[in-house]
Amino acid sequence: MRIAVDLLGGDNAPDVVVDGALRACAADPAVHLLLVGPPAVAEAAVAAAPAATRDRLSVLPATRAVAMTDPATRGGRPETTVRAAVAAVAAGTADAVVSAGASGAIVTAAALGFGRLPGIRRPALAASLPAVAGPVVLLDVGGSLDCGPATLLWHAALGAAYAALVHDRDRPRVGLLSIGVEPGKGDRARRLADPALAAADLPRRARYVGLVEGHEVCDGSRADVVVTDGFTGNILLKGIEGAYAMAGAASTAPRAGALLGVRGTAVVCHGAAGPADVASGIALAATLYRRRVAQTLAAIVADRVEA
């Protein structure tokens, strides 16, 4: 399994990314890494690797970073590390891509390089938060802004399949994030999406449980998958993370998410990711590839578009 790592993505790139990549490589002997970045950086990383992992590292030169202040469309430029990493996967040189860069740029690079699944206008970033009875999948956490009911329905289908494939959830419970649990609560998009979800046939025999509230993302009491737009989801995820930090608890919020709705495997790490976060992002990419998540989601979406 070959994972392309964007060495220039993230607030503390490349050092933290290199550190995390070498950790991930050491932890999983099946993982080969394609280090995508300036040759000097990538070659120094190879030289720094222990002998046991060195022969599982290779280098793909690319020199341009996408800065947080750049527009997301910069992720479409072929000279950027994130676009080059996606291109390597699309060309079959690697099996998955991992980046801690600006999520908008990664979504752009992946949408262009992998292609979106039919019917999916906006891919979703899915994060798995630890809860009492296992992980809760929250999506979208940053891919789709200003999204309407049709996008929320796709998020529900992708999230349900993801919970089944990645977290072994049987008949996952799917909730729609809103400001109250009673039907009719919420903004316009939610009031339209709620009855549509209730009538929808979700994959993996998932059950729609109705509206859920912010705290239910943390406790997991009513839903295994929580569906929302990328604006609300991103803010909620960071707020939860901030609360854990304030409470003095080790952050149990995820620092990596999977990009769903494109024809390829992509993992986005938090921009402020540390080495352990980058390593867990690479491990997540390995899991997604092993479990054939991208292919299975593509088949599910194709079935639903044809139906």
Next chain:
Amino acid sequence: MRIAVDLLGGDNAPDVVVDGALRACAADPAVHLLLVGPPAVAEAAVAAAPAATRDRLSVLPATRAVAMTDPATRGGRPETTVRAAVAAVAAGTADAVVSAGASGAIVTAAALGFGRLPGIRRPALAASLPAVAGPVVLLDVGGSLDCGPATLLWHAALGAAYAALVHDRDRPRVGLLSIGVEPGKGDRARRLADPALAAADLPRRARYVGLVEGHEVCDGSRADVVVTDGFTGNILLKGIEGAYAMAGAASTAPRAGALLGVRGTAVVCHGAAGPADVASGIALAATLYRRRVAQTLAAIVADRVEA
């Protein structure tokens, strides 16, 4: 100071509300309560009160509750406890209203009974979250759904004044909640509101600090006032509360918010409020009344509409 308490608002009404009301009355000898509810319930509450507080309790009969499943417009019906409590304040029989009922119903009742300030289409609920260097005011947490840049600008002005009046913040720092701190990050409403806020003249010499992220509501490092729409704010507030609960920390998230943008003093407690939460909501209403927050906000808004 006379505070009208909606005995039928909240998941555990009337018992929890009565308990909280009697605690608040015992804690602050300047507080008189107008108990608004079914006569049998209100009279039993008076009978249960210690002799020292009993002469500071009076009763206003009203019999209908607004259920969480009712439309928000039900809060406009004169026979409901929340509308009767607002009417008592509007008529001068009480000075402030406190309810743990459905926030939409309270907003409706207050907008009708008090009237909205000129220019303000959607009043905002402001919650104060504890942070390292003092409270952070988050608004809106449930009053305004689907709101555009004009409403976000009003939230900023009201929130800045509130932070100065209630938390004694000198030159409060105002941030706009989004999914990144760089200009241009966010959905359509945020991309429009960000430059408008940068150009705005905020009250109390408040300073606009630009975009802030979810975790900054918890740590307070960059802003004393965080502006958002009521959908996102409500979900964020409940998510933070859920994270504190999961971390085993005593919930430090607020269980009561102030309704800003109407011609009167109204406090909304969390629907799942316990007696201590109701008591702190009554204490907040007393503070708002003592500090003449509603009148000062009305003067600020009138100045800005005329300017």
